[in-house]
Amino acid sequence: MTSGTFPEELIRRIREESDLVGLISQYVSLRKSGQNYVSLCPFHSEKTPSFAVSSTKQIFHCFGCHVGGDALSFLMKMEGQTFPQAVRSLAERLGIKLAPKRAATHDPGLAEEGLMLYKLHQDTVEYYHTTLLSHPQAQQARDYLKHRGIRPEMIEAFRLGFALPSWDALQTTLHQSGWTAEQLFKAGLIIPRDETRAGSAGFYDRFRNRLLFPITDLQGRVCGFGGRALGKEEGPKYLNSPETTIFNKGKQLYALEKARDFVNKTGYLVVVEGYFDAIMAHQAGIKTVVATLGTALTEAHLQLIKRFTQKVKLIFDPDAAGVRATLRAADLIAPSGLAVSVVRLPEGQDPDSFIRVQGVEPFMGLLTRSAKLMDFAMEQCLMDPDAHTIDGKLRIIQALLPAIQKIPHRIERGYYLKKLAEGLQVNEQDLLDEVKAQRTHGQTQKGAAPQPSPMQLPKEEEILLHLLLHHRLSVDQLLEEIQPEDFSDPRSKQLFGALAESAKQSGTIRLQDILHQEAIGSELASLLTSLSLQEPDYEDIHQTMADCLRAAKLKKLRASMKSLERQIRLAEQEGRAKREQDGG
Numbered sequence: 001m002t003s004g005t006f007p008e009e010l011i012r013r014i015r016e017e018s019d020l021v022g023l024i025s026q027y028v029s030l031r032k033s034g035q036n037y038v039s040l041c042p043f044h045s046e047k048t049p050s051f052a053v054s055s056t057k058q059i060f061h062c063f064g065c066h067v068g069g070d071a072l073s074f075l076m077k078m079e080g081q082t083f084p085q086a087v088r089s090l091a092e093r094l095g096i097k098l099a100p101k102r103a104a105t106h107d108p109g110l111a112e113e114g115l116m117l118y119k120l121h122q123d124t125v126e127y128y129h130t131t132l133l134s135h136p137q138a139q140q141a142r143d144y145l146k147h148r149g150i151r152p153e154m155i156e157a158f159r160l161g162f163a164l165p166s167w168d169a170l171q172t173t174l175h176q177s178g179w180t181a182e183q184l185f186k187a188g189l190i191i192p193r194d195e196t197r198a199g200s201a202g203f204y205d206r207f208r209n210r211l212l213f214p215i216t217d218l219q220g221r222v223c224g225f226g227g228r229a230l231g232k233e234e235g236p237k238y239l240n241s242p243e244t245t246i247f248n249k250g251k252q253l254y255a256l257e258k259a260r261d262f263v264n265k266t267g268y269l270v271v272v273e274g275y276f277d278a279i280m281a282h283q284a285g286i287k288t289v290v291a292t293l294g295t296a297l298t299e300a301h302l303q304l305i306k307r308f309t310q311k312v313k314l315i316f317d318p319d320a321a322g323v324r325a326t327l328r329a330a331d332l333i334a335p336s337g338l339a340v341s342v343v344r345l346p347e348g349q350d351p352d353s354f355i356r357v358q359g360v361e362p363f364m365g366l367l368t369r370s371a372k373l374m375d376f377a378m379e380q381c382l383m384d385p386d387a388h389t390i391d392g393k394l395r396i397i398q399a400l401l402p403a404i405q406k407i408p409h410r411i412e413r414g415y416y417l418k419k420l421a422e423g424l425q426v427n428e429q430d431l432l433d434e435v436k437a438q439r440t441h442g443q444t445q446k447g448a449a450p451q452p453s454p455m456q457l458p459k460e461e462e463i464l465l466h467l468l469l470h471h472r473l474s475v476d477q478l479l480e481e482i483q484p485e486d487f488s489d490p491r492s493k494q495l496f497g498a499l500a501e502s503a504k505q506s507g508t509i510r511l512q513d514i515l516h517q518e519a520i521g522s523e524l525a526s527l528l529t530s531l532s533l534q535e536p537d538y539e540d541i542h543q544t545m546a547d548c549l550r551a552a553k554l555k556k557l558r559a560s561m562k563s564l565e566r567q568i569r570l571a572e573q574e575g576r577a578k579r580e581q582d583g584g
Contacts (some may be wrong), residue, residue, distance in 0.1 A: 006087055006098075014090045015512045018071040020058045023093075026218055027078060028307035029263060034535060040306050042078060043067050047337035047408070052533045057511060061529035068529025070512045083516075085115070113186065114245045120179060120187050121222040121246075125214045127173055128161025128225075132211075138162040140230055141211050148276060149356050154283045158255075159214045163207035163227060170205045188224070188242040210239065213254070213275045215247070215293065220257050223247045226275055226293060238294055249293035251300040254278055260308050262287035268311035270343075270367065271297070277315070277351040284360045289351070297329050302336050313370050315343045315351055327399055330377040334406035341370035342377075374403065374416055382423045393424045401434065458555070460548035461492040462531065468499055468509065469532045472541050475503040481549050488555050491524060 021030060021037055030037040030053060041051040041062040050064035061068035067077060075086040091098055132138050132155070141162040145155060154160075163170065171181065171190050181203055184190045190203040210227035217223050224241035240249050253271070255278045263269055270289040272278055281289035292301065297314075305312060312333075316325045326342060333340050343366050345354055355363050371379075381399055386392030400420060407413040421428035456462070464482075467473035479500065487493040498514050506513075511532060515525050538544045 006084070010091075010096070010098075011087065011516075012510075012513065014087060014094065014096065015058065015070055015072065017094050017096075018058060018090050020060065020071045020074070021053055021055045023071055023090075024053055024060065024074060029260065029309065036533060036535075041065060041067075042307055045303055045306075054533055057532055059511060059515075059529050059532055061526070061533045063530065066526045066530065068526045068533075069515055073515065073525075080114075085112075116183065117187050117244060117246045118221045118223070120174075120183055120189075121214075121224070123174060123177060123179070124170065124187075124189060124225075125159050125161060125222045127170065128163060128212050128214075129159050131164060132160060132162035135162070135164065137164055144211065144230060148280075148352070149283075150276075150279060151283060154279055157258075157282075158279055159222075161212040161214065161225075163205065163210045163212055165209040165231065167204040167208065170207070171203060186244065188244050188247070206241070207239065215241070215249075215252060215254060216257050217246070217252065218257050218260070221246075223252070224249070226254070228275070240293055248300075250295055250298045251304070252293060253301060253304060254291040254293060255282065256290045256304070258282065259288045259290050263309045267309065268313055269305055269309050270313045270315065271305075272315045272351050274350065274352065280352040280355050281363075284355050284363070286355075286360065286363070296325060297332060299332065302333065302338065306336070306338065310337070310339055312338055312340045313343050313367055314340060314373065315345065326373070326377050326380060327403075330373050330400075330403040331406070333373060334403045335408060337408060340373040342373055343367055343370045344376075374407070377403070378416070378420060378423065387424065393426060396420075396424060397426075397431070397434070401431070457489050457492050457527070458552075460551035460555075461487050461489055463538075463544060463548045464552070465492065465495055465499070466531045466534065467538075467541065467545060468496075469511070469528070470535075471509075472538070473545060475500050475509070478545075482552060486552060486556050488552070488559065491527060494519070495524060495527065 024030060024037075024039075028039040028042050028051070030039045033052075035054070035056070037053040037055065038049045039051050039053075040046055040049050041064055043062060044065040046064050051060065051062045053060045059068065059070050060074060069077070071090055072083065072086045075081050075089055076083065079086075079089075081089065088098065132141055145160070150160075171184055174184060174189075175181075181190065185192070185203065189206055191206050193202045193204060207225060207227040209231045210229055213226040213228075214222045215224040215226060224244070224247035226241075227239045229235065229237055229239070241247050243249070254275055259269060259282075266288050268288065270281070270286070272281070272289055272291045274291055278289050278291040281287075314326070314329060316329075329340070345351070345366065349357075351363070354366075378400060381387070381396045384392055384396060387396060397420070404413060404416045404420065407416065417431050418428055421431050457465070464473070464478065468475060468478065478496075484493050484497040484500065487496055498517065498520065499509050502509050502514055511528065514520060515528060520528070
């Protein structure tokens with residue numbers, strides 16, 4: 001990959017000064033393990049950590065999906081940024097000023113649209129927040145927040161805002177700042193008056209007379225809004241921004257960018273259903289609370305949560321809808337490997353009202369007494385008045401069995417099958433037979449997704465490269481014994497050549513420079529980061545090197561002998577053919 005717009009010196013400085021551990025910690029929860037940091041991979045679903053980060057080498061590698069690279073690579077993969085955009089992002093983090101002409105250079109496509117939307121949302125949240133704090137027509141909203149017990153510092157911390165009842169207050173203000181109707185429409189902030197002809201008949205503001213909750217991503221950037229109606233305007237009580245390039249309510253959790261910094265202290269994350277529930281919890285000092293955005297939990301939510309913790313406490317409303325939400329969650333969560341429990345609230349209470357009336361300590365007591373998700377789901381189902389009838393038993397089995405059979409641990413799965421059989425007073429073997437039948441049917445309908453296979457090199461060549469990358473062996477030492485063309489695998493040959501050239505030009509191996517060379521594709525980059533993050537474990541370096549060189553040379557000798565044998569056979573065949581032709 002070329003630097004294109006930017007000087008090589010600038011690229012090198014950004015690579016050397018970037019704090020990769022700090023950058024990646026904004027997306028996943030890292031923990032120290034040996035010389036490296038580890039976590040669950042943010043790029044694929046997994047149950048045990050295989051994602052490693054080196055603070056000294058400033059590289060990362062996932063040993064599960066084989067993605068690796070440096071800070072620039074991470075931003076490009078995580079944020080969908082182009083190389084120039086990743087350079088600009090890191091330069092901004094480091095306080096490095098780019099030349100005005102270069103800094104103003106834009107890249108076309110969705111990534112550039114995303115940058116525009118973030119800036120537009122930032123201007124929008126400032127407008128809404130200022131309106132809430134000072135506009136005369138926002139007095140109703142200020143009174144409402146006071147009535148709900150939300151203190152001024154929380155209004156500031158969560159940047160709460162207010163949308164005036166006017167049809168065009170937002171767009172009028174933002175037009176004066178240079179934003180166009182097309183941009184506001186792409187951000188979901190305005191709606192065309194004629195839905196069939198966007199842009200042809202004017203627009204009106206999406207949010208009107210609503211208290212607004214800015215929704216931020218993990219970097220603290222506002223990407224959307226949730227709005228609570230304060231009057232009798234048409235529309236739902238709560239209204240979210242529509243899906244855009246930067247916003248998807250099924251993939252984001254409210255207040256996660258604040259809660260993630262406290263997860264390591266408590267060991268768990270609390271998931272609630274409402275904005276006020278989350279804000280009141282944070283106000284009370286319970287900082288590990290997040291909220292869904294008016295949706296049920298999704299697979300994307302679980303993958304997001306797993307970046308930071310394996311333990312989750314769910315709080316659903318204690319009504320029929322809450323029970324249904326629990327059952328849906330059980331089916332979704334069972335195969336995830338997450339340890340999930342459910343917090344029971346008194347009838348008619350939600351976290352917001354409970355904390356305001358009962359206080360923090362009773363609420364913390366509820367958290368400590370939370371029940372395992374599957375136990376709670378089973379208990380709720382068995383309370384069904386028809387649980388003693390055959391139809392009721394079948395209905396409960398159909399509700400719980402899919403979740404139970406997705407539990408990955410056999411002992412736990414067997415425990416809940418036995419518990420369900422006893423609770424319904426049915427034969428446990430019948431349940432086991434039903435599980436087997438459903439599993440067989442499922443395998444017939446859909447095969448398991450293939451897992452990526454490790455990219456292995458010949459062992460002796462892999463070890464030699466490993467020794468080089470960990471500075472247990474110098475390039476000059478190795479070049480005295482072997483040349484790049486002596487490697488049997490083309491990938492080993494190319495990697496050794498790149499390492500040797502880097503050492504020749506810089507006096508040392510500059511791994512991050514090599515990773516972004518155009519000749520180094522994703523497979524070779526993955527091999528480099530993988531070998532660089534595998535910690536050495538050799539009893540005798542010199543003996544190991546000697547054994548590997550001997551094996552490599554022997555392999556080359558055998559290959560030469562085979563090639564010579566083929567040439568001899570070919571020559572003999574040609575000789576016989578010529579003699580037969582002369583004799584004929």
